[in-house]
Amino acid sequence: MPKRHPLDAVIVGAGVVGAACAYYAGRSGLGVAVVDRGPVACGTTGAGEGHLLVSDKEPGPELDLALLSTRLWRDLAHVLPPETEYERRGGLVVAPDEAALAALRAFAARQREAGVDAREVTPDRMYDLEPYLAPDLAGAVHYPQDAQVDPVRAAAQLLRAARHFGAEIRLGEEAREVLLGPDGRVRGVRTAQGDLLAPAVVNAAGIRGGEVAELAGATLPVRPGHGFLLVTEPLPRVVRQRVYGADREGGSAAIEATASGQILIGAARGRAGGERPLSAEGLHRLSGRAAALFPFLAGVRTIRTYRGSWPCLPDRLPAIGPDPRVPGLLHACGHQDAGIGLAPGTGLLIASALRGQRPALDLRPFRPDRFARVDAEGLPASVS
Template sequence: MDAADVVIVGAGVVGAACAYYAGRAGLSVAVVDRGPVAGGTTGAGEGNLLVSDKEPGPELALALLSTRLWRELAAELPPEIEYETKGGLVVAADESGMTSLRAFCAAQGEAGVESRDLPGDRLRDVEPHLAPGLAGGVLYPQDAQVQPALAAAHLLRASGARLHLGAEVTAVLRGPGGAVRGVRTPRGDLLAPAVVNATGTWAGRLASLAGVTVPVLPRRGYVLVTEPLPRVVCRKVYAADYVADVASGSAALQTSAVVEGTPAGPVLIGASRERVGFDRTLSAGVLRRLAAQAAALFPVLAGVRVIRTYQGFRPYLPDHLPAIGPDPRAPGLLHACGHEGAGIGLAPATGRLIAAALTDTVGPLDARPFRPERFTEGTEPG
């Protein structure tokens, strides 16, 4: 048996951020994962740290806090995390789309988001290889990017946590009165008065082991990776309809052009969303659709080779807000899950909220919108 102040289940970037801030708060931390560091959704992510795609409300507040925290982390963690404040550019194909984008942008501005309106004839000043004829766009200087797997690894290293990798949690241990007292793995028990569920798309399964329900579902997405190129795409650039896709609850396939360069040279192309369970069947049709949309936005990419593709599963919750904080249905259980495609960006603020809950201190913002029990309120405790 091993003992700690808190056991964090999940070694992705959200679990790593929880470990980092818990460690900074003076707690002893154990992190357990059935696979390697960043072996799930984090390893299949593009590393986006975005405010541009979020409407005013609790998620945007979480994103703005994380924007500040990522800057602080970038000053402390090694440069290998590839933190880059390159900004984002959202473009509209026609005047109708531009009108909607300006209204969205104005509402964001009242919430603290920085942006700059660009007419169509100025877009190529910031992205020279964009297609001609676009109506305009909005530049978001607060958008940034990291290399997500490396960021998770360095957060874990800096946390001082004891890692238990390749060890699947088979039970959540409960004591008298139902209070959580640790987890069981094939290698032995990890004891702690608090357990954090940071298992991403598998968070519903971990919750069920503790006798509670958190309705996380997987939402599949693909990414195309091109051959290394000169920096032909300077920022994260995406079509305005991407925002609607992010907010949609549809289970059907949705694709919208998202294109971004990387410091290493390859261009990353997305984004698709569909709820198909954990089906990993490769869809050539979706890949062709993404490639065509990217080439329409950046014609220079039409003749570029795609050297690989990968897919991942975003942890989706029905109201598009993550579940963060203590679960009163199972005292000692906390959740940090359900961030969908924004987990990398929202990880630091999530970690701060979890650390505040673990130490019974005031958090950096109001966590009530993220309460894990909101989906089953009015039912008896599990």
């Protein structure tokens, strides 16, 4: 029988990251409870597009986490019900000219050294993959590892699977206090419904991650990042995968189709991160960039626009693992707009940390206490 008590950890947050932490912790035999003041995926996860991407990531710790998560998502697709809508669509990054193509080739070569499947595509083959692309583009790189899920359903199914392993799922129950013992160690959390005692608390609260850290007497400089999305009228399936331009520094558009035929147009993730607040000028600029890749979009009607937010840390890496300032406190937040894709790897790393096992990745780049200095403008800065 799966064990339910005593609890080994309380996970704060029922988004996809918290759900993945609960799943991998429960699967490893730990007793956990998940608490959230709202329903499943009521925060960033619920507004996400469900991208599972390696194509947009520089070689380094985040890409390593993305590659681990890509493998885990593929395994989860065989375990979770089909309602998660896992689909390995692939991604196509397009270069408008030879200069952009040279930069894209160099970027893809570095990614391949890190383990990414990045395949250069000649112009003739490019139009086989996406027939409605603009003419006279210089070339592209295809990323077959890029995939997608329904984020809300994925979070719900991970929690359902975690419950099978004995996890308690307590929705509508806000963590109001992190309980500490006389020695400063975590003892659990307090909610309006009572105390949940456990020797570990996992902060998977997304944009509220800084607030939850403060409940335990720690600091984590989580700030909201913003982006916006255009949704078109339904069309025949004319875009086959996620497509965006190689000019990421300049803010290329990212285009993909939904199962219903609507086209989603968002800003491709720039290396500088983030996106400007929603404005008429920004929407016009974004739609123009999309039409430069797919000219037919110039005549398509936009029926909805919305803005999303996600949790960011100053160096744009998440905080994952134990917080040495508060024994028993672990963090799993600050994933920017990539939390859905990075959730399984994060969950696996947290489960290993809870069990005192060697993690699948080096946790040092993600250490929660790395923001020890304050720069001249009063903003947290990473320690070297």
